[in-house]
Amino acid sequence: MTTWKFGNDIDTDAIIPGRYLTIYDPKELASHAFEGTRNAFAKEAAEGDIITAGRNFGCGSSREHAPIAIRGAGVQAVVAISFARIFYRNCIATGVLPVICPEADTITEDEEIILHLDEGHLTAGERTLKVEPIPAFMRKIIDAGGLVEYAKNLTEIEICTK
């Protein structure tokens, strides 16, 4: 497992540039992930890898291509101090686990990360760091395997309307 460390304000144009948005295939998108800003990622990322980042990961466009590219590269979870809102939702929808960890920026690439979400923490190497719980509603979608799987099994939804 490799840890890919990024800084603050990593935007969706950096994750997947605009010129590749006609592509929807996860593997093909993954081959352009972080192109021009971190070329090693597309070449070397593998199943089970984790991204760590500072504040505001995934800011910018609503392109779902961004979490799809990351997932396509094999990354299962992004551990960050904070996420941009649309990206966070898109992670939940597409099956990338967004983990909010106030000390995410202290994790180094040498530390192996193991998530213990139910216990509210992760371990990075020898250290134990707190993570924020995922809201109950979002958790239901994740447990179903993403929003598509969740929606497939919905027979009826209760809309709050007059």
Add this chain to the structure above:
Amino acid sequence: MAATITEKIFSRRCAKEISAGDVMMAPIDAAMIHDITGPLAINKFREMGGTTVFDPAKIIMLFDHQVPADSIPAAENQKFMRAFAAEQDILNYDIHEGVCHQVAVEKGRVRPGDIVVGCDSHTCTYGAIGAFATGIGSTDMGFAMKYGALHFRIPESLKLTTTGTFQNRVGPKDLILSMIGDLTVDGATYKAVEFTGDTISEMSVPGRMTCCNMAIEMGGKAGIVAPDEVTRAYCGGRMDGGWLDLAPDDDATYVLEREYDAADLVPQIAAPHNVDNVGDVTKFAGTPVDQVFIGSCTNGRYEDLAEAAEVLDGRKFAPDIRVIIVPASKTEYLKALRAGLIETFVEAGGMVEAPCCGPCMGGAFGILAPGEVSLSTSNRNFRGRQGSTEAEVYLCSPATAAASAITGEITDPREVA
């Protein structure tokens, strides 16, 4: 209970008291998809078992990012969406009308008080007419198209009050850039941003659209202005059923309140590569530029083009730079055409393109080479946004863009008499 605009909109639509922090399945009054994010949304809709959309009249569909199709994959995506529109009986504006956010508002597909989702982050633009509008991803959109509803966490709000009158050649874009500089790129994450104060009351709907458009650049879930007489004049009959008292209560709860003085404001620039890297134009004056872009959902309306033409005042653009002007919609294009602005720009040496996103997101044309510098009236200056990751994008107002296009370097529009 005292409520913000957002709380009032959700409470009204849901016929019960809704407060920030509530999680709910809310009804959707309009849902927008375009050529980039639409195909994936349609696929997700189908994967969820969707057969017919919840209400074809509430789906806004058009193509604006890569139009006319600039590649075979883009052409295939558009063909795919056309077929879906025909099958579902959805009105498709296709490539004919312009940039999604401008079109959604100007065609009256969005009304004050509506809850709107769009498969594009700048959907927050529609807050300019008092709708709660927010950007979502394609899978969420698939869900919204199937059920006509989506899960929301009702956001807390920020209240940004601006008073005073802008100096000549200073305007809404400078205001929103200075606010982003102040609050930073994640200063409003998960929050609704309410714009209020005399300056906003006196601001036109296009100016309010410029401000609300960029709420996402501070992380906002929505940008919003309470509907008033200016909104009513703009929306006219479309406000039927939507005209209601959405003004926030005086004692509504805000997580942050800030005051800004429009009279003190000078033209602003957001320097590479973050939108909160903002400073006065004087700090960047003299920076040589290779390309100037006037357009986008932020600043491609008639008012913006008129301001640029006024600064130009019959002069020519610097010969060794490219000036690309793209009206935000067919309606705005025609207004500019009839007012003689297009002729002015072409004679000055500019390229005027048909309404679309253009160079804004580096997908279609006007792409930058390594080492090049772009000055753009759009909303993002991220590394690689308009082409090479080694190019630089500066953001500014239409007045600053025009002044700089004359000299070929970043120029204070107040100094071009």
